[in-house]
Amino acid sequence: MLALKDVVRRVGGRTHIHPTSLELRPGGFNILLGTTLSGKTTLMQLMAGLLPPSSGRILAGGRDVTGVPVQKRNVAMVFQQFINYPNFSVYENIASPLRVARLADPQVRARVGKIAELLQLTPFLGRRPAELSGGQQQRTALARALAKDAELVLLDEPLANLDYKLRESLREELPRLFEDRDCTVVYATSEPGEALLLGGHTATLHEGRVTQFGPNGAVYREPVDLTTARVYSDPPINTAQVAKRGGRIQLSETVSWPAQGALAALADGDYILGLRPHHVLPASGGNGGVQVEGRVLIAEISGSESVVHFDLGGMTWVSLSHGVHAFRVGETARFTLQVERCFYFAPDGARTAG
Amino acid sequence: MARIRLEALRHSYLKQPARDADWALKNVDLQWQDGGAYALLGPSGCGKTTLLSIVSGLLRPTSGRVYFGEEDVTGQPPDRRNIAQVFQFPVVYDTMSVYDNLAFPLRNRGVPPAQVDARVREVAALLDLEAMLAQRAAGLTADGKQKISLGRGLARSDVNVIMFDEPLTVIDPHLKWRLRSKLKELHQRIGMTMIYVTHDQTEAMTFANEVVVMHEGAVVQVGTPVELFERPRHTFVGHFIGSPGMNVLPCEVDNGVPRFAGVPVPTANAATGTRAGARTEIGVRPEFVRFADEGVPVRVVRVADAGRHQVVETRHADTVIRVLLKEHETVPAEHAHLAFDAAFTRLYVDGWVAGETA
Numbered sequence: 001m002l003a004l005k006d007v008v009r010r011v012g013g014r015t016h017i018h019p020t021s022l023e024l025r026p027g028g029f030n031i032l033l034g035t036t037l038s039g040k041t042t043l044m045q046l047m048a049g050l051l052p053p054s055s056g057r058i059l060a061g062g063r064d065v066t067g068v069p070v071q072k073r074n075v076a077m078v079f080q081q082f083i084n085y086p087n088f089s090v091y092e093n094i095a096s097p098l099r100v101a102r103l104a105d106p107q108v109r110a111r112v113g114k115i116a117e118l119l120q121l122t123p124f125l126g127r128r129p130a131e132l133s134g135g136q137q138q139r140t141a142l143a144r145a146l147a148k149d150a151e152l153v154l155l156d157e158p159l160a161n162l163d164y165k166l167r168e169s170l171r172e173e174l175p176r177l178f179e180d181r182d183c184t185v186v187y188a189t190s191e192p193g194e195a196l197l198l199g200g201h202t203a204t205l206h207e208g209r210v211t212q213f214g215p216n217g218a219v220y221r222e223p224v225d226l227t228t229a230r231v232y233s234d235p236p237i238n239t240a241q242v243a244k245r246g247g248r249i250q251l252s253e254t255v256s257w258p259a260q261g262a263l264a265a266l267a268d269g270d271y272i273l274g275l276r277p278h279h280v281l282p283a284s285g286g287n288g289g290v291q292v293e294g295r296v297l298i299a300e301i302s303g304s305e306s307v308v309h310f311d312l313g314g315m316t317w318v319s320l321s322h323g324v325h326a327f328r329v330g331e332t333a334r335f336t337l338q339v340e341r342c343f344y345f346a347p348d349g350a351r352t353a354g
Numbered sequence: 355m356a357r358i359r360l361e362a363l364r365h366s367y368l369k370q371p372a373r374d375a376d377w378a379l380k381n382v383d384l385q386w387q388d389g390g391a392y393a394l395l396g397p398s399g400c401g402k403t404t405l406l407s408i409v410s411g412l413l414r415p416t417s418g419r420v421y422f423g424e425e426d427v428t429g430q431p432p433d434r435r436n437i438a439q440v441f442q443f444p445v446v447y448d449t450m451s452v453y454d455n456l457a458f459p460l461r462n463r464g465v466p467p468a469q470v471d472a473r474v475r476e477v478a479a480l481l482d483l484e485a486m487l488a489q490r491a492a493g494l495t496a497d498g499k500q501k502i503s504l505g506r507g508l509a510r511s512d513v514n515v516i517m518f519d520e521p522l523t524v525i526d527p528h529l530k531w532r533l534r535s536k537l538k539e540l541h542q543r544i545g546m547t548m549i550y551v552t553h554d555q556t557e558a559m560t561f562a563n564e565v566v567v568m569h570e571g572a573v574v575q576v577g578t579p580v581e582l583f584e585r586p587r588h589t590f591v592g593h594f595i596g597s598p599g600m601n602v603l604p605c606e607v608d609n610g611v612p613r614f615a616g617v618p619v620p621t622a623n624a625a626t627g628t629r630a631g632a633r634t635e636i637g638v639r640p641e642f643v644r645f646a647d648e649g650v651p652v653r654v655v656r657v658a659d660a661g662r663h664q665v666v667e668t669r670h671a672d673t674v675i676r677v678l679l680k681e682h683e684t685v686p687a688e689h690a691h692l693a694f695d696a697a698f699t700r701l702y703v704d705g706w707v708a709g710e711t712a
Contacts, residue, residue, distance in 0.1 A: 035526045035528065036496075036526050133398060133399070135398055161523075163397050163398050163553045164397075164553050164554045164555060164556075164597075165397060165553075165593075165594060165599070166397075168597060168598065168599075172658075190526050190527055191527050192527070192661070193660065193661065196658075196659055196660055196661045197658050197659075197660055197665075199658065199659070216659065217659050220659075220661060230528075234527050234528065234531075235531050236528050236531060276662075278661075278662040278681075297539070298535050298538055298539055298542075300534075300535075300538060300560040300561075301559070301560075301579055301580060302555075302556055302559040302560050302579055302583075303559050303579040303580055303582060303583025303584075303595060303596065304583055304596060304639075304641055307560065309535060318531075320662070322641075322680075324580050329542055
């Protein structure tokens with residue numbers, strides 16, 4: 001099990017990682033979710049021992065491993081910029097950690113064969129990395145990390161350069177692959193959808209800080225602040241200034257709704273509302289929710305889902321709905337805000353109620 | 355601007371192609387209307403980049419012709435085709451200002467300075483780059499740089515078509531939405547022919563009015579996103595488009611009625627063209643499968659939380675059948691039955707939808 005205690009990483013005058021304490025969940029997937037430069041890679045390099053922290057401690061299985069270099073730790077890594085042994089065949093690349101562990105040939109063959117099959121590399125086992133496409137090279141690097149029997153496996157956006165469909169099947173297979181292995185997996189991604197599907201626990205990262213850590217679904221459905229809600233929404237979460245006054249939440253002069261439940265106890269004042277696009281639906285009759293009218297800016301139909309960007313009081317809102325809903329650009333259309341799904345944040349971003 | 359027509363294109367990277375697999379493009383006929391928004395969609399190795407290179411003139415096809423309007427351009431070099439290309443990695447001159455980057459293709463063609471200035475400002479306004487015209491390109495974010503690549507394509511008024519080759523691959527998801535919307539909006543405003551090459555179905559489907567799906571060097575279906583989703587002509591299209599893809603279940607056809615697991619499965623198409631020994635399958639998307647009191651008996655294996663919906667994996671014997679449920683819907687306990695929406699369930703023979711010829 002790996003834990004960070006008040007770990008800080010400074011480079012020159014800049015803080016790349018602000019004081020961070022994190023206890024990774026052993027034997028499962030721990031996902032670091034954040035945009036480029038949010039600190040995912042730095043955090044992983046600290047965990048691996050590739051970078052020393054400026055202060056704080058790193059514990060592995062209760063043992064202090066701060067400052068222990070990566071060579072002396074049982075860690076496997078795959079980075080977005082993959083690395084392979086150029087003079088080895090794909091087979092020998094995947095087999096290399098097994099050779100180091102002195103596994104017998106039949107065992108090596110069985111293990112390499114199984115992993116190659118999973119990553120669709122079987123036809124290429126005899127080739128050198130230079131003879132492969134970028135995606136195949138990345139899969140080779142991934143295969144080698146999977147072959148190694150490491151306590152800590154660090155995967156830094158390992159699927160980012162792969163084809164959509166291959167990514168889809170690997171997202172499903174990867175967690176299964178680690179199911180019966182006693183290792184802690186850390187997986188960095190910039191895609192909320194990927195984080196959700198992989199399951200396990202998620203830490204949301206923003207500008208070098210972990211904003212929340214917990215079971216996937218809980219972080220997604222109960223974000224503690226606006227930053228977390230933003231990091232964990234794709235398409236981006238709709239946000240708007242609202243005011244609570246006279247027992248109602250007011251979005252504009254004409255649009256308001258009663259402040260019910262936990263909202264009733266909220267002090268009057270200004271708040272920021274957050275509502276995910278799939279809770280803003282094309283209005284089809286008056287069944288619940290709050291109806292608004294907006295001017296259609298962009299209409300996209302993906303086949304299974306419709307995405308509409310519309311202007312509401314000078315702000316762009318996005319609606320995402322199941323099925324095909326045809327809209328004409330420029331027309332005024334009605335939408336339903338499922339306000340019971342709204343999050344409310346204080347002006348400083350902290351979640352208040354709802 | 356012109357209509358683009360590809361006629362019987364075949365291409366092989368080998369000197370003497372012999373087998374079917376030696377062809378990167380097998381036999382492609384396509385038409386792109388002036389002003390349309392198109393996507394070329396397929397996995398890596400499907401031939402989409404080869405096709406793009408032939409249209410842009412970087413590659414001469416082994417056989418077949420390329421027409422822009424009535425003109426045969428098959429033998430013309432890229433610089434005479436008036437094509438703008440936006441690549442996966444932004445091509446930007448870091449030491450130049452945003453303004454000079456946008457002006458570059460125009461100055462290169464000897465456009466008078468006053469016209470250059472007017473055009474650069476117009477393009478900057480389209481792309482929301484006005485505020486940063488004086489800024490050096492080096493300091494921009496990835497999506498900012500990609501906008502400049504795009505702007506350089508838009509700056510020229512003599513362009514026949516803009517081609518995008520995986521333009522959003524290096525862009526973060528939350529910026530992807532913005533840039534994709536911007537592309538779509540641009541297309542709606544300027545009506546220039548745009549061809550977007552990608553392996554990402556979401557990008558293809560949201561951007562294009564018409565999507566060309568490619569597989570192993572051939573075009574398997576051309577259609578609107580809705581057609582591809584609701585009426586896949588081939589099981590490959592059903593699998594490749596949609597996330598998760600279409601369920602493909604091996605079936606028997608008994609007196610014209612498809613049966614899976616002994617249960618008759620009503621389909622939208624008739625079982626014509628089934629001959630002895632043909633591979634018969636039922637295709638139904640997870641969106642059109644629901645839990646019911648009777649139907650195909652299954653075991654619920656696992657549930658994946660995808661945020662706005664849940665993907666439920668069920669199994670009948672060894673066959674996996676996925677079901678899509680809404681965010682807060684209840685998933686039945688281990689044993690359940692499935693029913694398929696007949697209007698969106700089809701019979702496929704040797705991969706192709708029954709009743710249509712390949």
